[in-house]
Amino acid sequence: MTDTSDSDSAAFRSAFIALIGRPNSGKSTLLNTVIGSEISIVSAMPQTTRCNARGIYTTTTMQLVFVDTPGVHIGKHTINKAMLHQARTAAEDAVDLICYLVDLSRDFGDEEAETAALVSASRTVPVVIVFNKTDLTRSVDLAIGKFYSRFPQMEQLPSVRINATAPESKELFLSAIDPFISPGPLFFDPEDLTDSTLRQIASEYLRKQVITVADREVPHAVFVEIEDYREEAGRHSIIATIHVETRGQRGILVGKNGTVIARIKKEFRTEMTRLTGVPTSITCHIKVSPRWRDSETFLRRAGMNVS
Numbered sequence: 263m264t265d266t267s268d269s270d271s272a273a274f275r276s277a278f279i280a281l282i283g284r285p286n287s288g289k290s291t292l293l294n295t296v297i298g299s300e301i302s303i304v305s306a307m308p309q310t311t312r313c314n315a316r317g318i319y320t321t322t323t324m325q326l327v328f329v330d331t332p333g334v335h336i337g338k339h340t341i342n343k344a345m346l347h348q349a350r351t352a353a354e355d356a357v358d359l360i361c362y363l364v365d366l367s368r369d370f371g372d373e374e375a376e377t378a379a380l381v382s383a384s385r386t387v388p389v390v391i392v393f394n395k396t397d398l399t400r401s402v403d404l405a406i407g408k409f410y411s412r413f414p415q416m417e418q419l420p421s422v423r424i425n426a427t428a429p430e431s432k433e434l435f436l437s438a439i440d441p442f443i444s445p446g447p448l449f450f451d452p453e454d455l456t457d458s459t460l461r462q463i464a465s466e467y468l469r470k471q472v473i474t475v476a477d478r479e480v481p482h483a484v485f486v487e488i489e490d491y492r493e494e495a496g497r498h499s500i501i502a503t504i505h506v507e508t509r510g511q512r513g514i515l516v517g518k519n520g521t522v523i524a525r526i527k528k529e530f531r532t533e534m535t536r537l538t539g540v541p542t543s544i545t546c547h548i549k550v551s552p553r554w555r556d557s558e559t560f561l562r563r564a565g566m567n568v569s
């Protein structure tokens with residue numbers, strides 16, 4: 263339990279911090295490492311995060327609210343525009359700091375240029391560059407040198423080098439951003455790790471299981487809708503619809519004799535029970551919703567701002 267009662271309220275500090283970067287750069291991984299819980303789903307697939315998610319880190323002296331964002335990616339679907347809008351809004355919103363995650367282990371392509379431009383556009387918000395995946399990078403100095411020669415405007419910014427999967431990166435990262443945390447109030451209950459609802463978490467956890475079992479285009483073509491989430495008599499009962507775009511994708515998710523969807527449900531129940539501490543049951547429908555990724559109506563209903 264976090265105790266804030268003996269802290270000097272005048273000295274208490276807080277900040278909203280946006281995590282921005284191209285897809286797969288490790289934003290969600292870093293968030294989870296700092297919070298110590300799976301607030302935002304992580305996968306090896308680019309474009310895993312679709313909506314901004316907040317993770318809350320509270321100590322006796324400060325509260326940091328991290329906003330994890332979808333990777334900066336110019337895709338052909340309407341959902342890609344909605345995802346880019348989320349990242350842009352997070353960078354432009356009233357955040358106190360932007361952490362720009364740079365994956366050092368891959369070449370810097372068009373998406374990196376797009377991200378650097380998005381970050382540079384936020385002139386009034388301080389930026390810390392988080393050079394990530396140092397463990398996968400043969401020469402970190404060389405890779406950082408290449409980054410600066412491609413984006414010279416970034417060379418003056420403070421930076422830190424981490425491996426977001428390693429628990430010891432937490433302190434390194436927090437020390438790097440510490441100078442940017444000003445006096446401020448508690449925004450959330452000190453016990454809260456996120457402001458996501460159980461419904462939102464369930465939707466993401468179910469999508470993660472789909473990403474885990476299916477490959478190629480299927481995960482991108484999947485949308486999880488939680489129809490009902492009921493908490494009663496010491497158990498949670500969930501009704502979900504997994505939308506896919508084609509009958510072929512539906513077949514992949516159902517699997518021979520329903521084995522694949524059975525596995526998805528089993529893993530999902532285990533993860534939800536671990537999170538909530540109570541048994542979870544799930545009823546799952548798989549529905550073909552052609553071209554939902556380009557349907558503004560569908561995306562709006564799904565809570566995504568399409569503009």
Ligand SMILES: Nc1nc2c(ncn2[C@@H]2O[C@H](COP(=O)(O)OP(=O)(O)OP(=O)(O)O)[C@@H](O)[C@H]2O)c(=O)[nH]1
Binds near residue numbers: 284290332334396397
């Ligand atoms: N070895 C290593 N793997 C990492 C590191 N950071 C992230 N990863 C892995 O990189 C992959 C992508 O990580 P995510 O955290 O999902 O990346 P993201 O930036 O949130 O990606 P999107 O949500 O698609 O924008 C996952 O397989 C992570 O385990 C790192 O520092 N070292």
Ligand SMILES: [Mg+2]
Binds near residue numbers: 289290302303304310
């Ligand atoms: Mg992510």
